[in-house]
Amino acid sequence: MHNRDYLDLGQLFDHIFEATEEFANTFGDLGFDFRKSAEHRNYYSLYSFPPANIYMMPDKTIVFEFALAGYRDTQVSLEFSGDYMVLSAAEPEACANADQVIFFHRRLKLKEIPPQKYYVPEDKFDREQAKAVFRNGILKVTVPSREEVRNPGGMKIKIVSDED
Structure with a gap:
């Protein structure tokens, strides 16, 4: 039998995806939009x-x-x-x-x-x-999801009227 080292393809693809995202971000800043919408982004x-x-x-x-x-x-x-x-x-x-x-x-x-x-x-x-x-x-x-999202867009500031 031959002793072979095997490549971890999952780890290799992680590096490829990171490089692809960096590429998309770099060229996206120049006006090219390679990125998917945020709702379909892979966070995992x-x-x-x-x-x-x-x-x-x-x-x-x-x-x-x-x-x-x-x-x-x-x-x-x-x-x-x-x-x-x-x-x-x-x-x-x-x-x-x-x-x-x-x-x-x-x-x-x-x-x-x-x-x-x-x-x-x-x-x-x-x-x-x-x-x-x-x-x-x-x-x-x-x-489970939270019933109410904490700080969904930051903190709400109450506006008070200064009129008499």
């Missing part, structure tokens, strides 16, 4: 691992589904920091000796998940009501 990095679905329900609840087969709930860390939800996980014990094993076919890689950030702005989502359920290797995180 394309992490190659773990596979994830991110979607919004009709009631504006945002849902994250992470495929974490082989991990235990105690190995996964999930927290809010700033405007982001941060996911990370420790390496499962089953793959601790993976470097000593000869794989004939390998599609499932169980490895440590370094911190990954997912955009969940505090002013739009009620983080205190967030729920995370780990079932059958899928971590499903739901974060």
Whole structure:
């Protein structure tokens, strides 16, 4: 068998998308509009691992589904920091000796998940009501929308009439 290094395509595409956005921003400032409208902008990095679905329900609840087969709930860390939800996980014990094993076919890689950030702005989502359920290797995180958006466009200033 040949020992080959494989390219992490997800990470490569992240760099390509960043460069493309920089290009669009630079030329957009010169009068060319390459950018999509803000409502269709992708705020979520394309992490190659773990596979994830991110979607919004009709009631504006945002849902994250992470495929974490082989991990235990105690190995996964999930927290809010700033405007982001941060996911990370420790390496499962089953793959601790993976470097000593000869794989004939390998599609499932169980490895440590370094911190990954997912955009969940505090002013739009009620983080205190967030729920995370780990079932059958899928971590499903739901974060409901706030009833009232905090500071949607800043702070309202009351105008008082100075007439007598």
